[in-house]
Amino acid sequence: MKYKRSLLSVLFDVFNYTFLGLFASTAILPFLYVLACSFSTEKEIVERPFYIIPRKISLSAYEYIFSSPTLPRAFLISIFVTLAGASIAMFFTLTLAYPLSKKYLVGRNVLLALISFTLVFGGGMIPTFLVIKSLGFLNKFWALLLPGAISTWNLLVIKNFFQEIPQEMEDSARVDGCSAIGTFLKIVLPLSMPVIATFTLFYAVGYWNDYRSSLLYMTDNKKWPLQLVLRQIVLMAAGNVDGATFDEAYTQPPLEGSKNAVIIFGTVPILLVYPFLQKHFVKGIMIGAIKG
Amino acid sequence: MNGAQAVRKKKSQAVLTTIRKDIWLYIMLIPGVLHYLIFKYLPMWGILIAFKDFNAYLGFFDSPWVGFKHFADFFSNPDFKRLLANTLTISFYNLIFGFPAPVIMALMLNEIRKEWYKRSIQTLVYIPHFISWVIIASLTYTMFNSGGVVNRYLMQMGRDTAVPFLTSESTFRGMIIGQTIWKETGFGTIIYLAALSGVDPQLYEAAIIDGANRFKQLWYITLPSIKSTVVTLLILRLGHILDNGFDQIFLMSNSLNRKVSEVFDVYVYTIGITRGAFSYSTAVGLFKGVIGIILIYSANWLAKKVGESGLF
Numbered sequence: 345m346k347y348k349r350s351l352l353s354v355l356f357d358v359f360n361y362t363f364l365g366l367f368a369s370t371a372i373l374p375f376l377y378v379l380a381c382s383f384s385t386e387k388e389i390v391e392r393p394f395y396i397i398p399r400k401i402s403l404s405a406y407e408y409i410f411s412s413p414t415l416p417r418a419f420l421i422s423i424f425v426t427l428a429g430a431s432i433a434m435f436f437t438l439t440l441a442y443p444l445s446k447k448y449l450v451g452r453n454v455l456l457a458l459i460s461f462t463l464v465f466g467g468g469m470i471p472t473f474l475v476i477k478s479l480g481f482l483n484k485f486w487a488l489l490l491p492g493a494i495s496t497w498n499l500l501v502i503k504n505f506f507q508e509i510p511q512e513m514e515d516s517a518r519v520d521g522c523s524a525i526g527t528f529l530k531i532v533l534p535l536s537m538p539v540i541a542t543f544t545l546f547y548a549v550g551y552w553n554d555y556r557s558s559l560l561y562m563t564d565n566k567k568w569p570l571q572l573v574l575r576q577i578v579l580m581a582a583g584n585v586d587g588a589t590f591d592e593a594y595t596q597p598p599l600e601g602s603k604n605a606v607i608i609f610g611t612v613p614i615l616l617v618y619p620f621l622q623k624h625f626v627k628g629i630m631i632g633a634i635k636g
Numbered sequence: 637m638n639g640a641q642a643v644r645k646k647k648s649q650a651v652l653t654t655i656r657k658d659i660w661l662y663i664m665l666i667p668g669v670l671h672y673l674i675f676k677y678l679p680m681w682g683i684l685i686a687f688k689d690f691n692a693y694l695g696f697f698d699s700p701w702v703g704f705k706h707f708a709d710f711f712s713n714p715d716f717k718r719l720l721a722n723t724l725t726i727s728f729y730n731l732i733f734g735f736p737a738p739v740i741m742a743l744m745l746n747e748i749r750k751e752w753y754k755r756s757i758q759t760l761v762y763i764p765h766f767i768s769w770v771i772i773a774s775l776t777y778t779m780f781n782s783g784g785v786v787n788r789y790l791m792q793m794g795r796d797t798a799v800p801f802l803t804s805e806s807t808f809r810g811m812i813i814g815q816t817i818w819k820e821t822g823f824g825t826i827i828y829l830a831a832l833s834g835v836d837p838q839l840y841e842a843a844i845i846d847g848a849n850r851f852k853q854l855w856y857i858t859l860p861s862i863k864s865t866v867v868t869l870l871i872l873r874l875g876h877i878l879d880n881g882f883d884q885i886f887l888m889s890n891s892l893n894r895k896v897s898e899v900f901d902v903y904v905y906t907i908g909i910t911r912g913a914f915s916y917s918t919a920v921g922l923f924k925g926v927i928g929i930i931l932i933y934s935a936n937w938l939a940k941k942v943g944e945s946g947l948f
Contacts, residue, residue, distance in 0.1 A: 353850050360744050361753065367741070368760035371822065374775045377785065381778075393788035440668025443661040450655055455665075459672060465929045467679020468921035469882075469901075470908040474685070474696075475678050491675045494668060524660035553768030556883055560909060571770045575887065578774040604778070610771050618763060625762075625826075 375611060382406070382604035389601055405601035409609075415573060419609055422552060422570040426613075429489045429551035430544050436493045437502060437543065442528055444499075445506035463496050469560070476561055487561035488569070492550065498543050505539050506532065542624035545617055552613060574610050578603050686919040699915075706919035715903065723899040726885070727877045729813045735873060737817050738824030739866055743858065745825060746832050747850070761822025772815060773887035777802065780811070803892040812888060827869070831862045864944055871939040875932035878924050900924045 376396040381389050382405050384398040409415045443449055444456060467475075472491065481487035509532060517527045533540065555571035562568055655662065686706055688699040710716055741761075748754040764772070779785045782798035790799060801807045839857050848856065882901035889897035898906075900920060908917030 350849065356850070357747070360747055364741075364744055364748070364757050367821075368757045370818065371760045371764050374779060378775065378778060393792070394785045436668050436671055439664045440671075443658075443665045446658070446661060448654070449658060449661060450651055455669070458677075462672065462676045464932050465680070465925055466676065467682055468918065468925055469904050470914050470918045470921060471679035471682030471685065472675070473909065474682055474914065475674065478696075479674075490671070493675075494671050499668075524658070525664075528664070549766055553766075553770075555768065555770050560905075571768055574774060575770045578777055603774070607771055607774050607778075610774075611767060614766050615763070618766065621766065622759065622762060 375615075378604045378607050378611075381601055382608050384601060386601055402601070405605040408602040409605050415570075415606065415609070417566070418568055418570045418573040421567065423613075425485065425488050425554075425569055426548050426551045428485075429492070430548040432489055433493045433495075433547040433551075434540065434544050437495070437499050437547075438533075438540070440494065441499050441502040442506055442532065445503045447507075459496055459499065473560055482561055483564045483567060485567070488551075488554070488557045491557065492554065495547070495550070498546060502536075502539060502543060505536060509535055538624065541620070545621050545624070548617070549614060549621070570606075570610055574606050577606055683918060683922055685915050686922045688915055690915040690918075702915075706916045707923065709916065710920055710923065715898075718895070719898060719900055719903055722896055723878055723880055725896075726809060726812060726880050726899065729809055730816055730880075731873065731877075733813050734816050734820070735870065737821040739828055739862070741821055742825040742828035742832065742862070743854065745829060746858065747854075758822070758825075761825070763822075764819045765823035767819070769881075769883040769887055772819060773884075776811065776815060776888070800892075802888075803890060805893050805896045808888070808893040808896050812885065815884060815888075828862050828865060831865045832858065835861045867942065868939055868944045871935045871942075871944070872932075875928070875935040877931060878928055 373396070377394060380396050380398050383401050383403070385400055385402040385404070388395075388399055444452060444459075446452065466472075476482065476487050476491065479486075481490070513535075514527050514531055517531050518524075522530065553571065555569070555575060558567075558569050558572045562572070565573075682696070685696065685699065687701060687703060689702050689705075690696070690699045694700075745754055745757065748757070777784070780787070780801040782800065786801070787795075787798040799807070801811060835857065840853055843853050843857060878900060880899045880901060882905065885897060885899055886902050886905065889902060901924075904917045904921045904924075907913045907920070
């Protein structure tokens with residue numbers, strides 16, 4: 345249907361398209377600038393206030409990063425924590441979500457109530473720290489992997505999804521002689537692949553981005569993941585971090601360009617999985633919005 | 637054996653049979669339940685050290701009980717007023733600026749008729765949600781430090797000195813709110829856009845025939861259709877008024893803005909982890925947790941009171 349548009353309406357559209365376009369570009373421009381800086385010469389970074397295409401490509405920032413083992417090591421640690429963490433988290437979450445999705449399970453409601461309660465109340469930072477400490481997890485990678493292995497919100501969403509799978513499908517497998525574990529592995533999991541993919545990515549992003557656990561539990565800076573090293577390099581150089589020790593492996597203070605290269609190292613893995621994430625997270629959020 | 641006993645025995649036998657039938661389901665529960673016991677419920681029990689004088693040599697059990705001493709210390713400490721004020725101020729700003737932002741943006745996106753443009757905008761604005769606070773703090777530093785992009789443009793436009801965005805008390809709150817808006821506004825639109833996509837297009841057609849212009853359509857059709865989502869999210873947000881997000885504020889705080897940047901979460905870390913006052917900082921954390929739980933339940937009650945579904 346066509347109708348005559350008023351001047352005000354046209355003006356609004358112009359403003360609307362422009363404003364949203366500008367806002368959206370602020371979401372990506374800082375990354376493009378940092379990417380450009382990471383490939384620039386120090387001179388260009390100092391001379392030009394803002395640019396996204398360097399005049400002269402320089403790899404010195406990346407050479408600097410690889411001149412000491414600290415950052416490559418932190419990068420590998422982050423990759424390890426992300427892969428191991430996401431696998432462990434999915435194991436814990438799926439094995440708990442499946443039994444809880446069975447309405448006939450004796451004791452299910454009590455468990456669900458106790459689990460949901462952790463959404464509104466928790467022990468807090470210090471008691472959790474003391475538990476990790478008394479388990480002997482300080483400076484062990486377990487401290488980064490295990491405490492966050494179940495996100496209650498993810499658990500409840502996956503449980504709700506399992507509940508939607510028709511019980512008849514599982515029953516027929518059981519009649520054909522499949523064990524309960526077999527039914528879970530051969531019927532339920534294959535039906536849940538999109539959900540599994542989504543939440544594996546969610547967990548992976550969470551582990552990759554986590555710096556609080558290593559800040560709390562890792563005093564040995566040889567075991568720091570990328571996020572914590574990045575915090576130190578960028579913010580400490582800015583005088584923003586007090587009381588932290590700078591890794592003695594770097595004799596020179598970091599160059600402006602190399603800070604940018606570290607930021608790129610921390611961001612690129614997320615941007616690589618982002619297209620896959622985007623395909624699913626909207627759905628993930630909507631499943632979560634349905635009460636169950 | 638009388639009848640009632642027999643029935644009870646039969647019942648417990650029936651329960652046992654069902655449990656035996658589902659034995660594998662119960663075995664599957666074990667890792668997850670252990671996880672909750674160790675990492676969620678054991679710390680809750682550990683909160684008891686807030687009422688003790690925890691001493692690492694004596695251990696958890698032998699440390700002496702002191703009742704509410706740490707709470708009394710905290711409430712009489714001049715830090716308390718400052719922490720409460722800082723926490724509430726940041727929350728308040730986040731509420732009045734950060735909360736409406738995704739609503740407004742969803743409404744603006746909803747007015748875009750070119751699908752490809754809308755999708756591109758959405759793809760871009762969701763990205764920051766997935767970026768860690770460390771990266772965001774680093775980007776903020778790159779853009780806003782004294783030699784950063786923003787200050788260089790300001791100097792070019794004629795300012796003599798750089799604006800100390802990162803190291804001054806007057807800019808701290810603005811920076812925090814700005815970061816939150818930049819990071820979460822796009823992602824926050826998802827839930828509103830979903831509510832908007834459920835609106836029957838016939839409503840708009842009918843309104844056009846009746847002569848309603850776009851602003852009338854917005855006022856009478858679009859806004860009422862997301863009202864309940866807005867109210868629910870707003871009320872639940874009130875339940876988290878004492879949570880400022882440790883990750884963000886800890887990264888952005890430094891000795892020059894400490895007076896306005898210290899909030900409960902950061903204080904617990906500084907006093908507890910770096911200075912080792914475990915009992916006192918646990919008491920601070922517990923105070924925050926208890927207020928939080930009261931707020932959440934009252935907010936939920938309020939949500940139901942005004943006719944929304946609430947969270948539980």
